[in-house]
């Protein structure tokens with residue numbers, strides 16, 4: 001049988017190229033990304049992380065093996081603590097107050113992505129959930145390294161680039177890939193297909209998240 005992560009990676013090759021080519025990531029890499037776009041991204045990302053941490057905690061609760069439980073429980077805490085520290089620095093630089101962040105409501109894309117993760121967490125299988133969780137790690141590692149390889153000096157977004165191209169983060173990504181492959185190894189063909197679909201859906205949402213920040217996305221009516 002083929003390895004799930006290899007199938008999923010091949011299956012999303014075109015999407016990943018599109019993510020590399022996004023105007024948001026192009027501008028982040030050369031440091032020209034406008035402050036309003038990065039601010040929007042930071043605030044939406046703080047909202048995303050809270051829900052992502054819930055999805056990770058649910059994966060920890062559902063995991064059939066202690067190694068996966070530990071990894072997801074730790075990642076849930078890190079999503080709240082480590083990522084919040086990164087955000088804290090940028091919140092200060094970009095003048096985002098805690099009140100402003102707390103009062104913000106999710107954009108359509110942020111809402112769609114987090115609800116997809118939470119509905120998978122609560123109505124899908126453990127296998128589907130880990131496949132939905134994986135792109136958040138893997139795509140950021142891929143994009144972090146891609147951008148680190150082409151960025152220049154004095155980039156105002158260097159702390160973001162360093163976080164996601166760091167070797168320790170790479171180790172965490174490898175661990176989640178291994179957990180996902182273990183889950184897939186004993187899954188039926190139907191379950192593996194559902195896993196692929198979930199992986200692809202989250203990868204689409206990762207593209208949409210950066211795109212929505214670049215467009216400063218709003219709800220089309222009523223807000």
Ligand SMILES: Cc1ncc(C[n+]2csc(CCO)c2C)c(N)n1
Pocket residue numbers: 045048049052075076078079080082083135136137140206209
């Ligand atoms: C939309 C969006 N997708 C992925 C990440 C990256 N990320 C968030 S939590 C986590 C694991 C635990 O820290 C990782 C890698 C992000 N920040 N925002």
